[in-house]
Amino acid sequence: MESLFIEKKFAYDGSQLRSLFAYLEHGVLGPSIISWQGACDIPFTHMVDGEDLLAKAVIESDEMLHFIIEIFDRDLFAGVALQRMFASIARDYLQKHAAAVLNGQSLMREGDDIYWNDRKLSISIATKSPVSVMVHFAMNVTNEGTPVKTLSLSDLKLNPAKVAEDLMHLFKTEYQDILIATQKVRPVN
Amino acid sequence: MESLFIEKKFAYDGSQLRSLFAYLEHGVLGPSIISWQGACDIPFTHMVDGEDLLAKAVIESDEMLHFIIEIFDRDLFAGVALQRMFASIARDYLQKHAAAVLNGQSLMREGDDIYWNDRKLSISIATKSPVSVMVHFAMNVTNEGTPVKTLSLSDLKLNPAKVAEDLMHLFKTEYQDILIATQKVRPVN
């Protein structure tokens, strides 16, 4: 699994969640996780979460830290499981690195979301392209421009680029470790 | 997904990790998670983790809280991902419910293991039967009879049966939620 932090900021509008985005736009080939900072504003035409579509949800934020994961040869179930692993890894990381701010309180992962009490840090969706499964995961960098009560990396006093590099490293390690776990075990009856 | 806590104690020797164990021995049909308490002693003939086999690892404990998860129609990659989800769910649960003992320190999930500093709470393996993927996950109830420095539910002042019921409930919810997430999303290109 390759990774890339894209220095240039750009907005996420949902159209980035397409197969080979990392390869065709940023030269990152194969299973990958990429990250960048930018606004978030997803029109209904690009919204893929049926629940959000039915709820006519507004998904906006002035500045988020975005991640797109793409893996090949897996079904959507595995994609959703990896999405939640990423949320879990992020929660554990933020808990540790924002300990001073959190002051003994716990961040909570619920499904693919991370919360601090009723403040929502993140949004995420996992979906399927004809050649891959893909995850978008994003955390607020700021609380500006969000339609609900949010938590942001600014609140946690964390540097987005550093968080991105660290989380991508942790996720790559986990992914590789999961893969190895499928190749070193004897079958049972 | 069905679940069952088996009241009767019995030892885990690896032979329980076989397809339809929950159904044929305990009447639990379909995707399932079951749990019970008992000793753990896995001879090499039933050891399926190649890494343990190569290391000639001793896997023993006088009393553990065992879980066996079985799901159908998924590949081993998804099985390993679910195994880690279970470890993550267990970590979060124990962190919350043993807060008084942990005293502000964090339990850590590493791969499929849970640690408190250098004390290992759990063992786990995910493997494949011809009809399903299966996970064994077990946490020490006591530190007696373990070959390494361990942590146990006793240390955490937690009741194993209660932990079992709660974790099975949380896992079933997560599993169902993952499944729904694969059935409510539009594909991308």
Place this chain on the structure above:
Amino acid sequence: MESLFIEKKFAYDGSQLRSLFAYLEHGVLGPSIISWQGACDIPFTHMVDGEDLLAKAVIESDEMLHFIIEIFDRDLFAGVALQRMFASIARDYLQKHAAAVLNGQSLMREGDDIYWNDRKLSISIATKSPVSVMVHFAMNVTNEGTPVKTLSLSDLKLNPAKVAEDLMHLFKTEYQDILIATQKVRPVN
């Protein structure tokens, strides 16, 4: 598997055979079978059966009882097999409930069609979306507006809404029963 009979009549023009139609238009989540009444007129742009396309077939009827089945995580082969199961279930049901009209003669299922001698009751297609396999099956409510010699539920003196509810119930039971049959069997060598 969820089911829904939609009270409001609307025409089927092929565009309804798209992934998540039941969820996004009618709130029915997951594997599902839905049904409604309405005209049928499928333009070539929405026709997915290559055989019909090559034959430049006219597919029209003034009033049909429509069904759309959607299942996830299965290949098209399973989708076609379920389509034929549905046709078989429908045949058996109609044979029993229209006994007085049929007067000892048998309805015949041939592939995905149901016939009474040379009179065709139904049309059907199974196809694949990027996230699911889907079946459209429809029976004439009337013989008006059909391009071939047809049989209709009116001929059989049957109430479409009752037929819909009954067939959806029977199909859900069969589907659930098939699923269970995959989860209670030991593998062979």
Place this chain on the structure above:
Amino acid sequence: MESLFIEKKFAYDGSQLRSLFAYLEHGVLGPSIISWQGACDIPFTHMVDGEDLLAKAVIESDEMLHFIIEIFDRDLFAGVALQRMFASIARDYLQKHAAAVLNGQSLMREGDDIYWNDRKLSISIATKSPVSVMVHFAMNVTNEGTPVKTLSLSDLKLNPAKVAEDLMHLFKTEYQDILIATQKVRPVN
């Protein structure tokens, strides 16, 4: 799909339900359906239906018409669906060819079984080998030696070898037709 009626009678004891039985014992290569006549007596060691195992079911008959279907590259769900298609095809065939005996009454398919009122004609199981999915389906030729109230081909005044040839032909046609239906359809979104 190839087929073969084996002239030589031999008993079915469950051990015939193994991969490549048709090829290695009877030279029939690839997806296949074979048939023969013989007693049926399945000891628990060869019983693969978990439900029968839990019920400690006795599965015996002095003379049955056996079928074994083997297909490759499909999951067990498709195997079970084909099993039920076979039962449906058999029901329709027997209804037509034993019309004089049945005297206007209907044979009923329920899941993988065929009944005439409370008289059971058939037994069946679908399972998975490491390289294929397999179905055993058998109909009583006589009612001798059966543990429950049964119906037999003798009751229906039908010649077992003729029934075997006809059903194998019908099933091959249906299988081929299902396969073609997966190769002539355009995908939807």
Place this chain on the structure above:
Amino acid sequence: MESLFIEKKFAYDGSQLRSLFAYLEHGVLGPSIISWQGACDIPFTHMVDGEDLLAKAVIESDEMLHFIIEIFDRDLFAGVALQRMFASIARDYLQKHAAAVLNGQSLMREGDDIYWNDRKLSISIATKSPVSVMVHFAMNVTNEGTPVKTLSLSDLKLNPAKVAEDLMHLFKTEYQDILIATQKVRPVN
């Protein structure tokens, strides 16, 4: 697997690489290989090779011998492996039938390409449609209009239609042979 050599010449512009092209345009149903002669000019809108897209590659030739292979129920990995088998079969065939011209020198297959020293004979891509995997493979009939140093069937003194018929025959045989090899082998542990 069916095959067809289309007598009428037409240009390949990438739009032919779509599911059911052989069936809907030329009546060839199921797994297939078809071939025809014509120019080649692939605009970026129809270019599917990400490497070519990134390189802004020009893919043109005044006259090529085109092949499109379509198979169902396989993943893209198998599609790419078949693509390379086709290249290997073509190399072996051309080596034998153009021996006089090649004069003891060897054609070389590299990945999906065939070379004579630095002269490139062929282009190819394998991709996935929602219902199949597809391969386009084409060899220059002439060296006119190609953007790089090329080899052509004219150089090799070979008749394109004869080459097409022979290669399609050889590929069908290989495909069928691979399929049989998956249906005559016992599993291992």
Place this chain on the structure above:
Amino acid sequence: MESLFIEKKFAYDGSQLRSLFAYLEHGVLGPSIISWQGACDIPFTHMVDGEDLLAKAVIESDEMLHFIIEIFDRDLFAGVALQRMFASIARDYLQKHAAAVLNGQSLMREGDDIYWNDRKLSISIATKSPVSVMVHFAMNVTNEGTPVKTLSLSDLKLNPAKVAEDLMHLFKTEYQDILIATQKVRPVN
């Protein structure tokens, strides 16, 4: 993909064709190709090729160069395709490196075999374990002890260890290249 040439000679008797052989016996983890020299003598109990079993074939040689390939998460069809790719790669390599001996004549690949006229160089089988697909491919190092007319690496004046290292390198490159080809292509409709 990892590779290993095992310096120690040992006989191949078919029992080496089991999942995780490379990992559990030689520490090579994940998709792999390993090689060694040794006699070959496969008793019927370990013979997995149904064709050989039916023919009661004798498979023996005093000294062969053995290869075992194991890949995960692929079906047997892909395994057989890779087996033939390996045979093709071997043929091309031997043609080039034994040019002096072959004296302008061509080695021929037929299915999974390599021939020089009527002299058979190699044997091979591809099969499936519950967790992987596996290939055994072996070339005669000597013609001693073979039941048919054979060709050997000795005839070709080639050093087995060198051939092993070179072919493993070429195969790893091809495998990696195939994998990349599945991850850089846009889907079609």
